[in-house]
Amino acid sequence: MAVRPTAIAVPVGRASRDGLVAAVVRFARKKPLGAAGGVLMLVMLVTAVFADVLQTHDPIATNAAYTLGAPNAEHWLGTDHLGRDIYSRIVHGARVSLVVSVASTLLGSVLGGIIGLLSGYVGGKSDLVTQRVLDILQGLPLLVLALVMSAALGPAIHNVIIAISIPIVPRAARVIRASVLSIRETQYVEAARALGVRHVRIAFRHILPNTIGPFIVLCTAQLGSAILVEATLSFLTLGVPEPYPSWGRMLSVSAAEYAQKAPHLVLFPGVAISLVVFGSNLLGDALRDTLDPRLRGS
Amino acid sequence: MKTYLAQRLVVALLTLLGMSAVIFALLRLAPGDIVDILFSTAGYVSPAEKQALMKELGIDQPYWVQYLDWLRQIAVGDLGKSYRYDLPAWQLIKPLVPVTLELAALSILFAVLIGVPTGVVSAVRQDTALDYALRVFSLAGLSMPAFWLGMVIILGLVTWFAWIPPLSYVSPAENFKLHAVQFLLPALAVGYRSSALIMRITRSSLLEVMREDYIRTAWAKGQTGRVVIWRHALKNAMLPVVTIIGIEFAFLIGGLVVTETVFNLPGVARFLVQAILWRDYPVVQNLVMFIAIVVILSNLLVDMLYGVLDPRVRYGG
Numbered sequence: 155m156a157v158r159p160t161a162i163a164v165p166v167g168r169a170s171r172d173g174l175v176a177a178v179v180r181f182a183r184k185k186p187l188g189a190a191g192g193v194l195m196l197v198m199l200v201t202a203v204f205a206d207v208l209q210t211h212d213p214i215a216t217n218a219a220y221t222l223g224a225p226n227a228e229h230w231l232g233t234d235h236l237g238r239d240i241y242s243r244i245v246h247g248a249r250v251s252l253v254v255s256v257a258s259t260l261l262g263s264v265l266g267g268i269i270g271l272l273s274g275y276v277g278g279k280s281d282l283v284t285q286r287v288l289d290i291l292q293g294l295p296l297l298v299l300a301l302v303m304s305a306a307l308g309p310a311i312h313n314v315i316i317a318i319s320i321p322i323v324p325r326a327a328r329v330i331r332a333s334v335l336s337i338r339e340t341q342y343v344e345a346a347r348a349l350g351v352r353h354v355r356i357a358f359r360h361i362l363p364n365t366i367g368p369f370i371v372l373c374t375a376q377l378g379s380a381i382l383v384e385a386t387l388s389f390l391t392l393g394v395p396e397p398y399p400s401w402g403r404m405l406s407v408s409a410a411e412y413a414q415k416a417p418h419l420v421l422f423p424g425v426a427i428s429l430v431v432f433g434s435n436l437l438g439d440a441l442r443d444t445l446d447p448r449l450r451g452s
Numbered sequence: 453m454k455t456y457l458a459q460r461l462v463v464a465l466l467t468l469l470g471m472s473a474v475i476f477a478l479l480r481l482a483p484g485d486i487v488d489i490l491f492s493t494a495g496y497v498s499p500a501e502k503q504a505l506m507k508e509l510g511i512d513q514p515y516w517v518q519y520l521d522w523l524r525q526i527a528v529g530d531l532g533k534s535y536r537y538d539l540p541a542w543q544l545i546k547p548l549v550p551v552t553l554e555l556a557a558l559s560i561l562f563a564v565l566i567g568v569p570t571g572v573v574s575a576v577r578q579d580t581a582l583d584y585a586l587r588v589f590s591l592a593g594l595s596m597p598a599f600w601l602g603m604v605i606i607l608g609l610v611t612w613f614a615w616i617p618p619l620s621y622v623s624p625a626e627n628f629k630l631h632a633v634q635f636l637l638p639a640l641a642v643g644y645r646s647s648a649l650i651m652r653i654t655r656s657s658l659l660e661v662m663r664e665d666y667i668r669t670a671w672a673k674g675q676t677g678r679v680v681i682w683r684h685a686l687k688n689a690m691l692p693v694v695t696i697i698g699i700e701f702a703f704l705i706g707g708l709v710v711t712e713t714v715f716n717l718p719g720v721a722r723f724l725v726q727a728i729l730w731r732d733y734p735v736v737q738n739l740v741m742f743i744a745i746v747v748i749l750s751n752l753l754v755d756m757l758y759g760v761l762d763p764r765v766r767y768g769g
Contacts, residue, residue, distance in 0.1 A: 293744060294475075294740070302475075413606060424597065427597055429595075
């Protein structure tokens with residue numbers, strides 16, 4: 155019987171076998187902290203999607219009559235120095251934060267992933283050179299690199315996305331390369347090679363699907379970091395420009411000055427950032443324990 | 453040991469060279485050149501004047517000449533000139549270095565003081581409520597933006613102690629107590645954040661070491677838990693921790709950038725932010741390179757320390 159190369163089974167994650175719901179329930183039971191993180195992320199997603207429904211005021215409408223107002227029944231979390239409703243700005247800030255962090259994480263991880271896949275699969279001298287180049291990019295502090303890039307590219311939402319994604323590339327390439335190196339030596343890859351499957355096909359059809367575990371772990375971990383970098387860039391007024399309500403920019407006020415007049419101005423946006431990043435860290439940790447076989451049991 | 457060091461040194465130099473190319477290219481991405489930016493506030497400028505300035509800055513040269521010129525400047529330690537202040541950049545940066553060094557040293561100290569003990573306790577009490585609590589505590593540190601943590605500290609001081617930390621730099625000679633407080637607070641904010649990674653590595657590395665045969669032997673000899681953990685296990689578990697502290701340094705600089713801004717400390721990191729906002733690109737270029745050199749040097753130092761701590765590295769080449 156002739157075995158066609160395409161007929162070789164490509165093992166994918168366990169989740170697809172017995173339904174997504176069952177897998178999620180099992181995950182939540184085994185990793186309650188991770189599930190809590192997942193819920194936090196889900197809340198952010200829902201908030202971002204339904205921001206227009208959840209808002210109580212126009213997030214960019216100013217109100218000179220009620221500036222630095224304390225939280226009350228009308229303005230749940232108070233108002234800022236221009237009289238804008240902080241609750242509505244935080245709700246819309248979730249959208250900005252989510253769009254920027256997801257886009258930059260995906261861009262950086264996919265780009266880095268492809269580099270890591272090719273570098274790991276081809277090996278040899280080109281792998282060595284790629285690794286050294288990645289060393290260079292990774293050697294610069296992540297925030298400093300993003301800071302300089304976003305300053306050089308100019309303040310616009312797509313530039314912020316690029317600036318945050320570039321420092322992710324070497325980190326993603328490392329992770330994917332490491333898992334490609336181990337998958338490359340497995341028997342089913344050897345079998346595919348023996349059957350004369352072309353290299354590009356082996357790399358993308360047989361190896362790539364099996365790096366999905368580390369890839370998901372990587373993306374979750376980088377997502378939190380991307381949210382933090384976006385907040386920091388916006389805080390330094392180098393991130394998402396006005397009038398987008400960004401959590402980081404909302405914090406771009408003097409804490410000492412507002413501490414007595416309006417502490418809510420300093421507190422709430424920071425709580426939003428911290429909760430979401432905390433959620434992505436919790437989820438990322440739990441996913442790593444579950445999906446990364448090297449760490450299983452440790 | 454010698455070949456090991458020589459190898460490390462060559463790699464470090466090559467990495468620095470690569471970094472310089474990346475930094476140079478990055479700053480050429482900026483739309484418009486420095487001359488346009490310098491003159492944008494002045495209104496009309498004669499083309500002849502513009503030409504003269506371009507020549508003075510050397511940006512009428514092709515990129516590769518500019519790059520080589522810049523490399524030569526760095527090699528002789530010339531940090532160029534700040535166009536905002538019309539002063540040599542080094543003259544501006546020099547008084548800022550001790551501030552950043554003091555803050556960085558204190559932050560690392562806090563990070564180790566928080567990270568190592570919590571990591572040890574967490575490993576010893578693995579999977580207990582205490583372990584979970586400590587892990588959540590450290591993850592929470594990793595989740596808070598460093599600048600916000602600083603702001604909350606200021607907020608807390610104002611609310612509970614009705615005391616606002618000094619808004620301008622206080623030198624130790626002037627008022628040592630105030631100076632100490634001024635540095636300890638931001639160092640605590642940065643250190644807590646950085647302690648998370650140290651805590652995790654300490655925990656996992658200690659857990660690994662605790663499974664080794666020689667630890668079982670130590671237990672079998674009837675030694676107390678304290679001796680086994682702090683004398684036998686921790687010594688070997690510290691190796692990866694030392695590496696992480698080195699890597700942490702790069703991470704720390706990111707934290708300093710915003711913390712110095714929040715606490716209004718006149719350090720190198722705050723100056724970098726200001727230079728970026730003023731688009732004083734020659735200074736930015738040199739400062740980022742300066743940071744790159746510091747990071748590479750600290751990594752090199754860790755490599756050397758590693759050789760001292762672990763004889764296997766020394767002889768393995």
